[in-house]
Amino acid sequence: MRPIVLATDYGPTGAYVGQLKSAIYSIAPEAKVIDLVHELPAMNPRASAYVLASLLEHIPEQSVVVGVVDPGVGSDRAPVVLEGDGYTFTGPDNGLFSIVSRKLSEIGLFEILLSKEPISKTFHGRDIFAPVAAQIVSGSRPDLKPVPVTVLDGTEWPDSLNEVIHIDHFGNGLTGILFHSSSINQVLRVNGQGIRYAEAFYCVHKGEGFWYCNSNNLVEIAVNGGSAAEKFQLSIGDKIILN
Amino acid sequence: MRPIVLATDYGPTGAYVGQLKSAIYSIAPEAKVIDLVHELPAMNPRASAYVLASLLEHIPEQSVVVGVVDPGVGSDRAPVVLEGDGYTFTGPDNGLFSIVSRKLSEIGLFEILLSKEPISKTFHGRDIFAPVAAQIVSGSRPDLKPVPVTVLDGTEWPDSLNEVIHIDHFGNGLTGILFHSSSINQVLRVNGQGIRYAEAFYCVHKGEGFWYCNSNNLVEIAVNGGSAAEKFQLSIGDKIILN
């Protein structure tokens, strides 16, 4: 049975993730569910799209990914299924899948046709996307309508995004900049401060800031033994210049 | 095998949840464990009782629910098992199960008779409730004494509670008010501010506050693209008026 991978902005604490898992269990009790990330940038499909794409390489093959960052839940944004390279993604068509879709080949896009069951106005993760994933891994195909891939939202967003897209548990500031588009001689500028490259934490003094290629090949801002978010007052959306 | 569902105020971060799962694994290694919620209002069985009851509809059938919000751990509050409608709940008798019990039919209540093993004074979740759940799903009945359902704590609490009972990851303020007891023409008043109804986030402008029927049929206070807890200075226990 294919694994189900969860990637949301629900946070780890409340009952949102628990209700996703309960919905999956009720349809596919044998399904293996992996919590990939529940701290995608909250209510921010654009920043989340870059975080999700950076994780693709480490998502198990054949996974069915439930991706939910959905500030427009209940509006007319479409619920979709995206397929490519053996992966399936299901979630809202609001750009969340736009960057990951560029890394997939032979992709197909489908709109989820909603049945007439009562569906909440504000929790489509539980009421649509988790059940669709559970149906897929169970071998029962949900009701899907093929649509042209070109309609996927977020197609105008760049491949490499010069912004802070995530602050992690340690206070590291993740950017959307592809490391291979940078040069280690460049100085990273953010909020009026200049930061130099280093290979890893141990390469700089305690308390010193640096930028580096993180383990998912994005440029990341860090401080050895400290919080880059505090030291450089980082927030999601901060503009980055490398020069 | 019946699933085990965890609902606690332990937070997701420390080793409390991990020790619950380890205790379950040691007795029932094959058991499926679902983290429903670990952010029940901390040390607050009354508010937690309303959150737990609101989730009942989405707990898988036949679940054995370990419910722990237990500020009186180690005192003479009884450890109990509550059964009804195919569900089993185990946890402290401090009101936590009072609201959910009203939604169940053909209920039975049992006091857990403690064996003589060493049991900690402050972590009955690990030492009593998780093992009891693991025994139940394994088919070995723990030592239980039937007691009258009327002794369950919290019977004087109302069905619909006009208070903020939870702040979620996005800053939404959940109340204990049953939506069907409200009217969408009413203005919600909290901390001297008046808030109007809307159906969902996309129905109001960015930054605007509203109240709505959440996905578990409780009245909830929210802000489109922002934090209601910040905007309206919400805390658990704040009184709500709808008029």
Add this chain to the structure above:
Amino acid sequence: MRPIVLATDYGPTGAYVGQLKSAIYSIAPEAKVIDLVHELPAMNPRASAYVLASLLEHIPEQSVVVGVVDPGVGSDRAPVVLEGDGYTFTGPDNGLFSIVSRKLSEIGLFEILLSKEPISKTFHGRDIFAPVAAQIVSGSRPDLKPVPVTVLDGTEWPDSLNEVIHIDHFGNGLTGILFHSSSINQVLRVNGQGIRYAEAFYCVHKGEGFWYCNSNNLVEIAVNGGSAAEKFQLSIGDKIILN
């Protein structure tokens, strides 16, 4: 199949834990994975060593424990496997396993010989330790070199540490002091304040502070119905005197 137990400082929120699980799944899809704790004191192997050791008694027998608190990731600190009493631990040799190793008998220590695959400079949890654990539970032995146990880092640290080592979700302050080395007549002094012993929360008035033997046999500072971290301004590393 032996269970895999995760004990890290990754926090529950980001994608670090999710990538550990994905790495394990890709090698050992059937493996049972238990999140024991992801809030070990961040970037602090010394304090984490005491927290981890206090949990040993409640880790399921035969577990393979992935322990990662690794501020020196990418430097020359060795990646190791520690075996004893049926348990296996894998993680960095930076002291994290020093206290737990004293509780194990017939221990063996091994250095992990790295293959030539690309391995990130900053995420050895995903790229080395989780895969090694998955290999072990799958029955395929990773490439290990026996080394003398005496080289394990942290051997000079005391068995009982008179410091705050962790602040939990409720604001309780865990210390590294073994309860059996204390006396309940002693007054605990921290940050210029004196705190008396009580057996459990319900034994003191609401809002009152006390110290007690926590459920893992360490001295812990708490407040009934409140946060000891706030009341006594506790931070990890604060010195404790009992007299």
